[in-house]
Amino acid sequence: MHKSTRALLAAAVAFIAVPAAAFVDEETGLSVEPPAPFEAAAGKPRPNYDIVVTVRSTTGKPTAAGSDGNVCGVAYKQAPQNASLSQADINERLTKPEWMEVIKAPFQAWSTIERTEVFEQDGVKGVEFTVAPKAGPNHESVRMYLALWETPKGRVVVSCAIKADELPQALAELQSIRRATRIRS
Structure with a gap:
């Protein structure tokens, strides 16, 4: 393969792998780098969170449930109470049924967990x-x-709202937004 062809191919592959629009907060280490066709941007501040990020689809699919066009919101809240815990300690909580019930309780008040x-x-x-x-x-x-x-360091919440009939086909895409959301230690 010719040297210039390899360079062009490498540039094309690099372009494809880069998210369309990413959000990075250097201070907290929060990054949201969704795959295409999604774009992330700083969202409107909310009183219960330190950072809010919006995620929208450039294609309109999946269809956002809200009128603002955002498919997902990502929120981050510092958790100083966790500073003395290891990640293993925090992970261990999810193995305990009583802790899972504590997590589910607020959602059960306003929704049916499917x-x-x-x-x-x-x-x-x-x-x-x-x-x-x-x-x-x-x-x-x-x-x-x-x-x-x-x-x-803190708590991350990804919340996506779409049309119900699109969820089965869109679940993998929504999970990819979650996987593209990270908090650097």
């Missing part, structure tokens, strides 16, 4: 849910994908 799964990502265990909201505009036609995990 699926719960523990995942591991970069040595950090978390839990993901798919839920059906019990109230809200067009709640019958909305499904949400929620993922949360904690580190000694």
